[in-house]
Amino acid sequence: MVHVDHVDQVEPLTQHIQRISRRVRAFDRRHPLLWDLHLTGFWVTAALIDYYGGGWLNVARDRDNPGWLILTLSLGLSVPLLRRRTHPRAVLLAIAPFALVSAWTGAALQAVLLQLLVVFHIALRRPSRNLWWATALITTPIAVLAARHPQGTPDRDIVPVLMSIAVAAAIGITVRTRRDHTEALEDRARRLEIERDQQAQLAAAAERARIAREMHDIIGHNLSVITGLADGGQYAAAKSPERAAQALQAIGTTSRQALGELRRLLDVLREEDHPHDPHPELTPQPTLTDLDQLINGVRAAGLPVTTTIHGTPSLPPGRQLTVYRVIQEALTNTLKHAGPGTTAAIELSYEAKGAVTATVTDTGNGGPGPTHSTGGRGLPGMRERTALYGGTLEAGPRPHPDQGWRVHLHLPEEPQQ
Template structure:
């Protein structure tokens, strides 16, 4: 077997084992979180058993400073060191305070049971769960019985008794702090991931709301304008039917053309909402630009609204700005068709400046009322202002000053660098 194949085979055999161990660890931790008493009882039972084995086997006599202590005392000390471990996680410092009298008796009598080392497990949990300053008190409480042993039952020099205990405490504290740091770091990462997930969901909701608003604007512009044109053509065709059947037929033809255009634009808009992905070669018809303005004006004129246009400068605008200007003009002419009344005319003045700045003014001579705004349930003026705000522009819409009749819509988009 070549080295590459052997390495891949080893990876296949090692990775599942690692994943298996991780899953087992996660399950054990989850079970411990749901049933902490079960783990505490098992671990405490293990250490109680170990202490009783030391007692019944007589192993404690090998290290005792005084091997003539009564058996009942050794049994009591063994249980005193091990049974309180049941509460080591919930009340570690309280457990240490409960063990200290046992440790003092252990040192005073010279039994020096090895079960006294279980205090290090309590120190570990103090370092893991409590404030760091509690470790100083824990060190004093554990070292004090050792000093008693050194004074009452000397064996060698004092540092041979005290230094190993201090080193053991330091190791237990280091392990506890390491585990605590790791746990806090993991919790911080989980909290950060949770916050990022919440922010992602919020951004998704905001994006969906913005998309719904955009689609609502587009549908309002498409449906409102084309229905207004169709209404004007239908009214004109009705009056022309009695006098000029040819004009009525032209109106019906224009109604059919406008309807098909409206349906086509609606289909393109609704395609955005489809969940399935489009093939790479699919072609989407672009949004209208200022080059489509002539067709828009032709439809409006066919609906019976005379429109005059004046253009200053060269129309060199990005597609987004062109769409904004187009939709504002479309909405203004639609409102004139709806509210201008018979005999109304419209005028459009377009001024193109340097760096993408543009000004569009639409005025009419109608005598209709004010177009509906957001407070009236309409979307026209609100949609125009939203589009204008995307490019930092200004929009003014209102009646023309007295004594002039009609309505005026004034749009200004500043230079691109000025946004």
């Protein structure tokens, strides 16, 4: 319990410090010159207080230096800090002569420690090799001070300075590493966001294509059946009113089925856009067990169809839907383009491990229509469905001397998991 209380007390303080730190950095990014003026003014004031207050006399090796020299050295060691972030090497070179004079005269001003701020910015913003000559530039005046105004052994002056330089450089390198790591994470987050948007766009495009295929299959097939029934009913109206009535009844049934399928598709789309709405009425997608109903509808529209089946069907729902839609599209195209007196034949061969072959042929002479070519949605839709399972689809005129059209679908075996 004590440990938990300690954590509860520390976390808000840490968050408070982080929030203040973010605000300071944000202010610094917006007003860099103003921040530099304030910080430089602070160190200039500290150097002048050291001069006017006589604090420099407590560490001086020679107290007989004139006041104007001490004032000049104090300003020379502090004012250049204004450019420490943008030109740290130039600032260190500008301060070096004042540090050397301070050591030569024995003034030994504490303001020379401001060079450590410049070392920090060199480690933060410049290549690491710059730290070597910076260290040599800073330790040279200390060596001069130890030689001209000795106070104990030389290492008493040089070692603390070297340790201070190492600490300043280590802090700069640590901050730089953390900054680079943060920037890398932010860049990765941006790239992931872009990739996520691209994936969303690709998914939306694929969904639009899927919806277009479904609507094409539903509307195209049912309208073709209705057109065939209407033509047959019109022909039979004068000779057989009963056949005409049957055709009208079949038109009504087919129309209601088409409207029902479209309504369910639109309900699913509405559910995806509004996930909090009540669940729409959902029905399974067509399977191979629905082929008889499909073929009966085509026969009622005036197209004789024969079927030949080899093997026993044992396909997953996705493959069944692909075979169903390809057969549906092929029969729809026959109704639309094959011409009068046409017959159609369907041959299905079920093989092992989910492989299947479906061939739809007709004896029409109406020539290829828009959906037989690459300009419509029929053939591209069939190819897209087939490609999902690594299959092949061939569609074209039957070889001479046969006439009509042939659609051949082959789905290979399912890959082993």
